[in-house]
Amino acid sequence: MKKINIAVVGVGSFTKALVEGVAFYTKTPNEQRGLMNPLIGNYHVKDINFVAAFDVDERKVGKKLHEAISAGPNVTLKITDPLEYDAMVYRGPTMDSVHDAMRETFIHESKEETVDVAQILRKTKANVVVNLVPSGGNQATHAYAEAALKAGCSFVNCIPTPLASLPEWAKKFEKAGLALVGDDIKSQLGATMLNRILLAFLKMRGIKILKSEQENRGGNADHYNLLYRAKTKEKSKREALTKFLEEGDAKPVVKFFYTGEPSGHKRVNIVIEGEMFGRVPINITSMIEDEISINGAGVLVDAIRVAQLLVDQGRQKEAWKVSPFLMKSPIKPMSDTEAFDLFKKVICKKEPVVTG
Ligand SMILES: NC(=O)c1ccc[n+]([C@@H]2O[C@H](COP(=O)([O-])OP(=O)(O)OC[C@H]3O[C@@H](n4cnc5c(N)ncnc54)[C@H](O)[C@@H]3O)[C@@H](O)[C@H]2O)c1
Known part of the structure; x- marks a missing residue:
């Protein structure tokens, strides 16, 4: 071959x-x-x-x-x-x-x-x-x-x-x-994908999105670099998340934190808040941990x-x-x-x- x-x-x-x-x-x-x-x-x-x-x-x-x-x-x-x-x-x-x-x-x-x-x-x-x-x-x-x-x-x-x-x-x-x-x-299974599937699912079920926040924490060189150069990365992630949202939904927020611990381990917290039937609140909190590279x-x-x-x-x-x-x-x-x-x-x- x-x-x-x-x-x-x-x-x-x-x-x-x-x-x-x-x-x-x-x-x-x-x-x-x-x-x-x-x-x-x-x-x-x-x-x-x-x-x-x-x-x-x-x-x-x-x-x-x-x-x-x-x-x-x-x-x-x-x-x-x-x-x-x-x-x-x-x-x-x-x-x-x-x-x-x-x-x-x-x-x-x-x-x-x-x-x-x-x-x-x-x-x-x-x-x-x-x-x-x-x-x-x-x-x-x-x-x-x-x-x-x-x-x-x-x-x-x-x-x-x-x-x-x-x-x-x-x-x-x-x-x-x-x-x-x-x-x-x-990623094979990454935070942006999970965040995006959750948002698409909420929209399919008629939920209004009031907050969508993704906090990425890691300690490798890429994470340190992102403290200074997150602009294009944030844009890329935000755009990947925005596709399913409607006017009036909250804009997704993506943040990067450098832990200072030299490791390929990454932890991402995703918080989504919305309103369902009768404008009653519904919240989803999820966390994904992986070896980023x-x-x-x-x-x-x-x-x-x-x-x-x-x-x-x-x-x-x-x-x-x-x-x-x-x-x-x-x-x-x-x-x-x-x-x-x-x-x-x-x-x-x-x-x-x-x-x-
Ligand atoms: N899952 C992921 O890890 C993932 C996902 C999406 C995108 N990325 C992107 O992939 C890239 C690589 O990630 P990483 O964790 O290996 O980063 P890293 O910082 O560990 O490695 C980058 C390497 O590039 C070298 N380098 C710098 N400038 C160079 C140049 N002009 N020519 C050749 N080499 C150069 C550095 O010396 C370093 O060895 C980053 O931009 C990251 O944002 C990573």
């Missing part, structure tokens, strides 16, 4: 979870528990192969990827020992992706010269580039996407920077025969495989159909059930049989 060659941009906690997750399902290829889709086309998780990575932190640059995932402040519950790869971590361009507050706290910026990203992608025969730079790295995201286009790679944008949701970028990738999937990856990696293994499947079958124009299931801010937002149905249709479609 053909492997999917991956280049990762940003060797943080999420990448650690992704690399260890791929190792887990490679070592136990018959294990299906924990996977949304054991196969996408004929692609199994073990077909994901890491060929290159880019970072800006001196503790990661110059190392092999499987060593760099445990360097610096990276923190997640360990799934298993990673497989060993020849993939190196190259010094990528920093641009706007490192907020001053992150320097010397979470990121020790490397003094090495930056590489030509497109050239490395070509040299390592990467098929798909996965963008996992810190939130707020808008110019950096666009620069890596340009390099991917230049090198003939599909692109999965896991961060809230608008890219796949912009028609001009979607067209550029389509024209090049490549898939662009994004933006802002969902692992929760995201469970979705990324599908995003990578479906991006490659679309390119293999010349169906890159259908990338917009898979993003709503995988991403918080797709170009065409829809309900979770519509998104699930559409995703299933795309991955179950057979290649046309050529006769004669």
